[in-house]
Amino acid sequence: MQQPSRILIAGAGLGGLCAAAALLQRGFDVDVYEQAAELKEVGAGVQLSANGTRVLAALGMAEALRALSCEAQGKEIRHWKTGETWKLFDLGPLSIERFGFPYFTVYRPDLLEVLASAVRALKPDAIHLGQKIADFEQDGHSVELLLESGERVTGAVLVGADGVHSRVRQGLFGADRAQFSGVVAWRAVVPMERLPAHMARMVGSNWVGPGGHIVHYPLRSGRLMNFVGALERTDWQVESWSHRGSCDELAQDFDGWHKDIQSFIAQIEAPNKWALMLRPPLARWSVGRVTLLGDAAHSMLPFLAQGAVMAIEDGFMLARCLSDFVPDEALQRFERARLTRTTRVVEGAAANKWRFHNPVLAELDAGRQFIEREWAGARISDRYDWLFRYDATTEEL
Ligand SMILES: Cc1cc2nc3c(=O)[nH]c(=O)nc-3n(C[C@H](O)[C@H](O)[C@H](O)COP(=O)(O)OP(=O)(O)OC[C@H]3O[C@@H](n4cnc5c(N)ncnc54)[C@H](O)[C@@H]3O)c2cc1C
Numbered sequence: 001m002q003q004p005s006r007i008l009i010a011g012a013g014l015g016g017l018c019a020a021a022a023l024l025q026r027g028f029d030v031d032v033y034e035q036a037a038e039l040k041e042v043g044a045g046v047q048l049s050a051n052g053t054r055v056l057a058a059l060g061m062a063e064a065l066r067a068l069s070c071e072a073q074g075k076e077i078r079h080w081k082t083g084e085t086w087k088l089f090d091l092g093p094l095s096i097e098r099f100g101f102p103y104f105t106v107y108r109p110d111l112l113e114v115l116a117s118a119v120r121a122l123k124p125d126a127i128h129l130g131q132k133i134a135d136f137e138q139d140g141h142s143v144e145l146l147l148e149s150g151e152r153v154t155g156a157v158l159v160g161a162d163g164v165h166s167r168v169r170q171g172l173f174g175a176d177r178a179q180f181s182g183v184v185a186w187r188a189v190v191p192m193e194r195l196p197a198h199m200a201r202m203v204g205s206n207w208v209g210p211g212g213h214i215v216h217y218p219l220r221s222g223r224l225m226n227f228v229g230a231l232e233r234t235d236w237q238v239e240s241w242s243h244r245g246s247c248d249e250l251a252q253d254f255d256g257w258h259k260d261i262q263s264f265i266a267q268i269e270a271p272n273k274w275a276l277m278l279r280p281p282l283a284r285w286s287v288g289r290v291t292l293l294g295d296a297a298h299s300m301l302p303f304l305a306q307g308a309v310m311a312i313e314d315g316f317m318l319a320r321c322l323s324d325f326v327p328d329e330a331l332q333r334f335e336r337a338r339l340t341r342t343t344r345v346v347e348g349a350a351a352n353k354w355r356f357h358n359p360v361l362a363e364l365d366a367g368r369q370f371i372e373r374e375w376a377g378a379r380i381s382d383r384y385d386w387l388f389r390y391d392a393t394t395e396e397l
Helices: 014-025 050-058 062-068 093-099 108-122 167-173 247-253 259-266 307-324 327-356 364-374 377-389
Strands: 006-010 029-033 045-048 074-079 085-090 104-107 133-138 143-147 152-155 157-160 179-191 204-209 212-219 224-232 272-278 290-292
Touching (some): 006 152, 014 108, 029 152, 045 050, 045 108, 045 212, 045 307, 050 062, 062 104, 062 108, 074 364, 085 377, 093 377, 104 108, 104 212, 133 167, 143 157, 157 167, 157 327, 167 290, 179 247, 204 327, 224 247, 224 259, 247 259, 290 327, 307 327, 327 377
Parallel strands (some): 006 029, 074 204
Antiparallel strands (some): 045 104, 133 143, 143 152, 179 224, 204 212, 212 224
16 A cells, blocks of 8 residues: 555544554654643543543553552442432443443543653654644645644645644634634542542543533542532633633532542632633534545544543544555545534533433432433443444454
8 A cells, every 4th residue: 555654643632642652653754733832631531431541552552551440340420419320320340341342431631641651662752842833735645734833844645633622623624713602611539538438439420410410530549539510601702621610610500519538629729711712513524635634624522532532543444444555545535534423422422411410410319310301221331332342453444
């Protein structure tokens, strides 16, 4: 097969670095351009279901990841007011038995470090920090990238892995406005020893309530507990990974929730707060020798915990396509192979807003019946099995 000489990647987030590692392993020359002066992810958690850990294992990262992760024993649904608990699904050995790979919860900076180390082990100077992409041009044979520094670089293919505000996406399809989803998210991590013993467990909990939900799960071998609180609000629309909210405002947002939530929030010292924004879905991602992956291609609400996992699957599938086909065809095949799945994930995440925040949850009996119906075993299987079974290492291209 003819291999393009050099692949340029915009953005060293989870998706860009996964694509870079997969491409380097297949013998491509890769350069990644990242606007930030240092590689960083917000100090919070990310859940990696079996469809994501399968890809990371194929990239040789299983052991490094295991050493830094928690293997969640299961996930549960909890009632916002009463604290009653329902099983969402068992994980631990069952994830491996059913889907072949573990379900990990990972501290984001740790995951980024694993990915960046894998890339640098293959090409020490592959990641160019403090290099913001300003524009690009392509002809039938190559792509030229213009960096804000004024430098120009040429490659055979450009991959826009530059997140929800993607410059590459704008260059391909014109400017579009990010839309506020109507949900504000709070985020924090708390040392596990500060939580009551009955909460310090190796399970993921999803508290559902009228107009909001809270997810918490363990990180770093159980030394930290991750907190995400999502609430429907229309009064604040700043999207940022680093905007500090106040503890009082956070407590007020979840006033009236169960006492476990109150004691958790009381331990949070520096919550981050931001408005969740979405871009309209795209019908195509690839034009000539330029394509998109991850949030640049398919931003979604984080309510199915699959945005990063989709970016990881994208990166691996893209590398397989570029290995097997000439660039233009490879990018078309990549898009075709990914569009249906990622669209279904975007829709599934949006449907969880309705499920997690349903107004009926304000009423005790009707709310309980709603939970029992929506989280009945067969419905859970319908929502998750197809997701976790997907194998980006063998899926048809
Ligand atoms: C509250 C919350 C919880 C979540 N939980 C989960 C979860 O549990 N599991 C899961 O799978 N997903 C989760 N997600 C989703 C996940 O975080 C994203 O889908 C994922 O980070 C997307 O990765 P990416 O590489 O596509 O983009 P990003 O991580 O946004 O990376 C883009 C990179 O491009 C760089 N960049 C941008 N513009 C330029 C430019 N012009 N030039 C150079 N560089 C540029 C940025 O600096 C950044 O480093 C969650 C999201 C949120 C908000």
